[in-house]
Amino acid sequence: MKKYTGLHLQFINGSWEESKQSSSDIENRNPYSGDKIDTIKGATQAEVDKAYAAAAQAAKTWSQTLPQERSEVLHKLTHVMQDRKEEIIEWLIKESGSTYIKASIEFQICINIIREASSFPLRSHGFIFNSGTPGKESRVYRKPLGVIGIISPWNFPLHLSMRSVAPAIALGNTIVIKPASQTPVTGATLLAKLFEEAGLAKGVLNVVIGRGSDIGDYFVKHPTPKLISFTGSTPVGKNIGKLAGEALKRVSLELGGNNVFIVMKDADIEKAVDAAIFGKFMHQGQICMSINRLVIHEDVADEFVSKFVKKAKALKSGNPMDQEVIIGPLINTDQVARIQKDIEASTKAGAKIILGGNAKDALLEVTILDHVTDDMPIAENEIFGPVAPIIRFKTEEEALNIANSKDFGLSGALHTKDIEKGTAFARSVETGMIHINDQTVNDEANAPFGGEKGSGLGRFNGDFVLEEFTRLQWVTVQHERRDYAPFA
Template structure:
């Protein structure tokens, strides 16, 4: 099978074309900083063309038979399976994914695609009892029309596809703007796959460009009816503001400052194993990654000792090498940002138990003890392989710390008493939380989303159907109505 070509172009109206911007998007390998390719960026005119193509295609695609929409998604699933090795290699060289992470990302992506293939026959309307004699009351579920998608660089294939596949399945057309760091894995590979699967021209459009040039214009475009954005909270707040100006919907999955709570009766070995995954998977560059480890002071010494011992054994470096579990951060700006917060927290009294050093864009797995909740490394979203341990003396204190931030995405609670864990978890202001498991969980039929500054809306299953469709109320007056005293 020949590998995909022309992955340095825009995809508009079913055609692979050069952008018309005067600026170029340079795509770098985050491990060795080599240039992978260069793309002439999309201009505002290209954004217009993509939206017009989507608007035209949406008219017929929204009326397509449900089995046809399902068939194309199912075919796309088979193509992704056939091209898995090609996609994995792209995730490694473009997103800095280790091979394990890339394999996991492909499997998660296949999961949401398979789930989405069932959506065309799950778009149910309603028939209601009417309060008016002789009247029938109905609600029809319809596609929104055109959905604008802005995807991030950390899990680019999956976090794009969780909007792409449901949007297409529910009869919408899309315009996708990927992160500039991951245009191929965040958009162009998916466009190629759906093109190969036989998706009609114009249903799927991609504009690769700098946010400073087309970002706000993309969000405010009058054709799109919803913006699905995954990324940082500050950017998400701005998108919500801009979308509000045009009165369009938003689905925002934003940042997190997720807590991993170890209560005094927890199985420490299980907690440590989960902590390693929840913190260091993809170098901690996941919205759901554990940001703060809250550990009861009665078991904190044991937890830290075992956590440090296992963290020291994690191999960091070249993500393409077998056995590497800690690869590079996406760029050196991230290394500098995290290092600054790390050093400031150490000055304020945090104790380095292991790590703290970087080489290039690779920051070795790091554990800080004696952290206080107001230190920079705990106060901000880290998005890197640094684990701050905060010790607490009571459940009340742990709960206060857990709810202290303007984030509420994911969380974890470890205890041998399930009902104790559930009772504690219900008091944490978060969209998702897991008992005796780590914070990084996503299943295609379960509601995924956050509270507070972590976002608006829910992905997956029936929950994304509500986001990506609209209801129209239609009544039928079967018998003449009494309009007295007017008639």
Template sequence: MNTDFSHIYINGEWKKGSSDRSMGNVNPFTGEELVTIQAASKEDLNEAYETAKTAQKEWAKELPQNKRAVIEKAISVMQENEEKILDWIISESGSTYMKAVSELRASYNIMKEAASYPYRMEGKIMPSQTAGKENRVYRNPLGVIGIISPWNFPFHLAVRSIAPAIATGNAVVIKPATDTPVTGGLIFASIFEAAGLPKGLLNVVVGRGSEIGDDMVSHPVPRLISFTGSTEVGRHIGELAGKGLKKTALELGGNNAFIALKDADVDQAVDSALFGKFYHQGQICMAINRIFVHKEIYDEFAELFIRRAKNLKYGNPAEKDTHVGPLINGDQVSRILKDIEDSVGLGAAVRLGGKAEGNVLQPTVLTGVTNEMRLAKNEIFGPVAILIPFGSDEEVIEFANSYPFGLSGAVHSKDIQHGTMVAQEIQTGMIHVNDQSVNEEAHMPFGGEKESGLGRFNGEWVLEEFTTLKWLSVQHTPRNYGPFINNLK
């Protein structure tokens, strides 16, 4: 597997980008420059898309066992290079060792699920209202899929689109986030190259959004744009795609609610909240944003939560027992500290943390927060927990649904039916009873409601996203067209 990631990848060739700008790739914890990449230009992007379009025509006809064999070989390549991949995830995205291992395991599950897709391209034979006619419905690949991957779970969230797209007979062009060009894109060129994927089916263009971002979406070749990132950018992508009548699969921001009802098991709820809030520094679209606790158990929950949060180790993500590593860059640190300051000015109290050491923001807990404060309104995307009291089921449901997001969530109750009833009232694409909000399984539908996105990833649902249906009818016996034709004879 190639590990020189200083070039972009088009038509099976590692080449220097033709933009006059270069991009430095920096370790967010140490500040060390990992690699410098000459950026892709619009001309490079056009070459990537046209190459993909040509290669896809033959790949669509490839036998299912051969498509599956490439995916299975890619899994083997990943397993053989596991330590290299983990090192890149840790050093490039600031992931802790624990998170990097979990991310890679989730990626294996996605790949294994995708390996089944070549045999799941099912069609139908259906009856016709016309005598002597047979109706057939074929499921075909879309063609070329443009993938824009994020920086927070770059490996997993890139492969979540790459593997299903290739397995269903499509070609892909990937533009990774500028903070994670390797684990969000270039490393897959290396993996699938070693797996024997035919040239042109996977292309990676590393470039700045200001130079190639809009063209990545508006180029006439791609039939679908898969994007994971902020709602603001997702809305812009949706507008550009709409003008070209392209499909989109958008996983966007979240303001996820964690609800501990009056009858919750406090010990279990605290453990769930700690994981769902501080895992990967809270830099997860599914991470808990607002922790709602019934006022009768609020003090007990808060004291136990703060006591356990004090034991979270923060700092160097490469140390295997670190819980909280660095944020991706200094801008994120500054943004969150400003939101903390604003909320404190309105009456919130910092009970733990609240300070940064470089890009590492200490695990932070605030009480006295209301649902209207900035930390509650905004997606925090960092290791800051806010505890908000509520008095009734009706009140917390209103709180949870008060913002235009609906990605994930969690409800805790000793009464499963009670918890389920409340969960049903939360306007979200995913929600979990007696667990936390950060869940993904390769065979279950993943996606959000409202401003948290469009479409669903994983399982049979991504098959629907990445393929198209064609109605083909066969007239087996001569058709009687009635008086329209009879009058002509």
């Protein structure tokens, strides 16, 4: 089987093409080595127009496609992906800096969401309601939205594109994807090749690769898409919400997080440490659900920190092509500099570095800071890197105040042996998701995924994304002559 080629091109209406009028080159680079993978001619507004026009035209027929035909495309897609698993994983490693284990996990959750979405065509149904009017039949039809614009991020590019793409297509919508400039292949063109091989009709999926500064606002404000699905930072998400709101179009926004990992004094410390290691350092902490603040009861803090440091020291870092490596590079050196600035400011404010703190190029050491307070930059800001701030607390009230102190509410975790008390505490945390005796990084294809406050709007996965990506139309049928007295 030959590997895919031409992944640096735009994909519009079933054709692979280079931007004809581009004034902006995008260099796709390996985050670990810095080597150039390819150069992409950035899309222009004219190509955005062309892609949306193709999607709008395809929507006329795709929305009428039989449900079993839409399901079959997704079934074929899973087989194509399984056949090309190692090729896909290789791309995730070299383009997004994924370690082998992270890329393998991303591949599997991507397969899971496709399998879930393949059932949507037959799960998408309307309703019959009783009417208060004699002789009237009250029907509600569920219909596709039409064209959906998708803007995907660089950290889990394959999955975080696919979790919108697969449900949208399954439900009869057509799409245009604008991937992050750092991951144009794994966020978009690789998906286009996979769907093309699975037999998807032309125009149903389109890709425009361009810098946000060139086409970002235009992509959102364009009159064609009925919904913009965006995963990324809260500031960018707020701007997208503003632009979409002015156009009265829907948004699904999965934004930033400042997730707490709370350890009560009755917790099983060994289990809590194991969970914290995964939830903090998976993909170098570059996950919206990653643990951002470790909030530990003061009675068990010394024990937790000692065991946490010991396990963190054992994590192998380096070239993600090495399958034994757990900690790979950040997406670029700008992210390293940003995080080190917050570390420095926090240590000046009294935090103590007890592990790591140094970096070489984009490879930042596993770093642990103790005696952090909730107002320090390393706790105040979303880290998105392999840095673990330890905050000690005295009372459960204090822990809850810390948990709810930020304008984020995506995920969280809580460790305790008292499940019911823990559940009551968890329900008081202002977050869309929280996990008891586990860690913060959880995503299951049939469970609602989304946040509160500055962490976004809407829910992905299962029946919840089905509601996001369809619209309802009320249709009534008056079977008997209606009495309009005194008008008639």
